[in-house]
Amino acid sequence: MQQAQHPIHSNRTIKSQPVAKSPSRNPPITEHLAYLLAQANREINRQLEARLRDEGVPVEQWRILKVLSDGKGHSMGDLADEVLLNHPTLTKMIDRMVSDSLVYRVQDPDDRRKVLMYSSERGKALTQRLNALALSQEAHIAESYGDKATAELKRLLESLIDTAT
Amino acid sequence: MQQAQHPIHSNRTIKSQPVAKSPSRNPPITEHLAYLLAQANREINRQLEARLRDEGVPVEQWRILKVLSDGKGHSMGDLADEVLLNHPTLTKMIDRMVSDSLVYRVQDPDDRRKVLMYSSERGKALTQRLNALALSQEAHIAESYGDKATAELKRLLESLIDTAT
DNA sequence: CATCAATCCTTGAATGTTCAATATTTTCGA
DNA sequence: TCGAAAATATTGAACATTCAAGGATTGATG
Numbered sequence: 001m002q003q004a005q006h007p008i009h010s011n012r013t014i015k016s017q018p019v020a021k022s023p024s025r026n027p028p029i030t031e032h033l034a035y036l037l038a039q040a041n042r043e044i045n046r047q048l049e050a051r052l053r054d055e056g057v058p059v060e061q062w063r064i065l066k067v068l069s070d071g072k073g074h075s076m077g078d079l080a081d082e083v084l085l086n087h088p089t090l091t092k093m094i095d096r097m098v099s100d101s102l103v104y105r106v107q108d109p110d111d112r113r114k115v116l117m118y119s120s121e122r123g124k125a126l127t128q129r130l131n132a133l134a135l136s137q138e139a140h141i142a143e144s145y146g147d148k149a150t151a152e153l154k155r156l157l158e159s160l161i162d163t164a165t
Numbered sequence: 166m167q168q169a170q171h172p173i174h175s176n177r178t179i180k181s182q183p184v185a186k187s188p189s190r191n192p193p194i195t196e197h198l199a200y201l202l203a204q205a206n207r208e209i210n211r212q213l214e215a216r217l218r219d220e221g222v223p224v225e226q227w228r229i230l231k232v233l234s235d236g237k238g239h240s241m242g243d244l245a246d247e248v249l250l251n252h253p254t255l256t257k258m259i260d261r262m263v264s265d266s267l268v269y270r271v272q273d274p275d276d277r278r279k280v281l282m283y284s285s286e287r288g289k290a291l292t293q294r295l296n297a298l299a300l301s302q303e304a305h306i307a308e309s310y311g312d313k314a315t316a317e318l319k320r321l322l323e324s325l326i327d328t329a330t
Numbered sequence: 331c332a333t334c335a336a337t338c339c340t341t342g343a344a345t346g347t348t349c350a351a352t353a354t355t356t357t358c359g360a
Numbered sequence: 361t362c363g364a365a366a367a368t369a370t371t372g373a374a375c376a377t378t379c380a381a382g383g384a385t386t387g388a389t390g
Contacts, residue, residue, distance in 0.1 A: 026296060029231045029247075033306060033315065034213045034224070034299075036322040041206040042249055043329045048199045059199070066194045076369060082194075084207055089347055091370055113355045113368040131191060134199070141198060145328045149321060150198065156318045157201040163310045164208045241339060254377055256340055278338045278385045 044141070051133040055126065060085060060093060061102070062134065065119060065127040068103060073116030075108065102126060209306070216298040220291065225250060225258060226267070227299065230284060230292040233268060238281030240273065267291060 029035050049059055057065075063083040068074060074082070080090045094117065097103045102123035108114035119127065142150045194200050214224055222230075228248040233239060239247070245255045259282065262268045267288035273279035284292065307315045 025300070029228055031319070032299060032303060033319060033322075034209050034302070035228070035249075036319055036326070037202065037206040037209055038249055040322045040325050040329070041202040043326060044199050044202055047329065063194055063200070077367085084200075084203055086348075087369070088349080088371080092346080111356070111368085115369065134197060135190070137199070138197060141329070145325055149324065153318075153321045153325065154196070154198060154201055156314060156321065157198075157205045159314065160205050160310055160318065161201070161208060164205070164212065164306070242337090251378075252339070253341080253379080257376075276338085276386070280339065 047140075048134065048137050051137050052130060054133060055129055057126070057130060061097060062127075062130045064090075064093070064097065064117075065102065065123055065130065066134075068117060068119040069124060069127045071119075073106060073108070073118055075114045075116055077114075079117055097123075212305075213299065213302050216302050217295060219298060220294055222291070222295060226262060227292075227295045229255075229258070229262065229282075230267065230288055230295065231299075233282060233284040234289060234292045236284075238271060238273070238283055240279045240281055242279075244282055262288075 045059060052059060052062055060083060064079065067079060067082045076087065076090060076094070080087050083090070085093065094103060094105070098105065101120055103117055103119055106116045106118060108116050210224060217224060217227055225248060229244065232244060232247045241252065241255060241259070245252050248255070250258065259268060259270070263270065266285055268282055268284055271281045271283060273281050
């Protein structure tokens with residue numbers, strides 16, 4: 001139950017100072033880097049998601065499979081960093097992937113606190129199909145957005161990540 | 166079909182074809198645009214989150230407040246698009262913000278299916294403090310990452326969003 | 331103008347994520 | 361070598377998001 005508080009007397013009359021530019025500009029949200037990144041990420045992620053839907057696999061699982069496709073064992077901690085998930089989320093997602101026989105756990109013989117993750121044969125086969133889907137998205141972007149712009153954007157993003165981490 | 170089944174005898178011996186470049190390159194995940202965007206977004210979002218923590222407000226609520234700070238009523242549908250949330254998520258977040266007296270609902274008199282959202286006085290005051298925090302982040306990025314690079318990155322992101330939507 | 335379709339928002343159930351706490355193993359200093 | 365502290369992964373409970381369905385209102389069509 002909401003009463004119409006006092007929406008209408010928008011006091012446009014106040015109209016304070018002619019906007020001092022330097023100390024406190026007030027840009028619209030669409031000019032904030034954080035917002036632009038969120039928006040671009042959301043859109044590109046959606047497109048990728050749509051392609052991966054052919055195989056019924058969420059984007060995060062593709063990342064996991066892709067990282068594991070080097071055949072080496074990755075500890076849960078390292079993997080979490082690599083695929084941009086925090087630990088409990090990864091644990092539970094891995095649980096599902098183990099149920100689907102896409103990956104398996106092996107206790108690290110050198111440090112028994114660690115669990116090393118490996119991709120199964122089934123996981124590897126799926127990875128190949130997913131790679132093709134992901135590459136087709138990259139190709140589509142490069143085509144519609146332009147090779148130059150794509151390369152430049154990637155370069156700037158890498159550099160931002162370096163700076164920010 | 167490579168038989169790496171069990172982890173340790175990594176048969177580097179198979180070593181298939183010398184990698185045909187054109188038809189199926191296989192870049193590491195760190196070269197995918199989708200991944201770079203996710204990573205950059207995650208990092209910048211984290212930093213912003215950390216700053217907003219002073220006021221105990223999640224990033225999404227800042228976006229909502231910022232959009233509503235124009236004083237005009239925004240329908241839930243429009244608002245959802247503007248703040249990059251889907252409808253049910255927004256509804257429930259708005260519920261919380263109403264509990265906190267930051268915003269309020271008014272039924273649109275011209276179309277009674279719609280609900281118009283407004284920022285309360287309390288919400289507006291908070292918005293100002295949040296704006297300052299967000300701006301300080303932008304300033305910090307511009308400083309460490311460079312004005313030029315920041316501007317160029319924003320430009321490319323806007324352009325990507327245009328292309329991709 | 332009556333009805334059927336479309337639009338808009340919300341809800342409830344299922345699902346997923348996160349935080350804090352726990353168990354296990356390793357590391358390291360006294 | 362012993363014990364405390366750190367590192368690693370998991371779990372359970374709290375919380376948030378999503379999907380599908382629903383109720384209300386409006387628009388369009390015959």
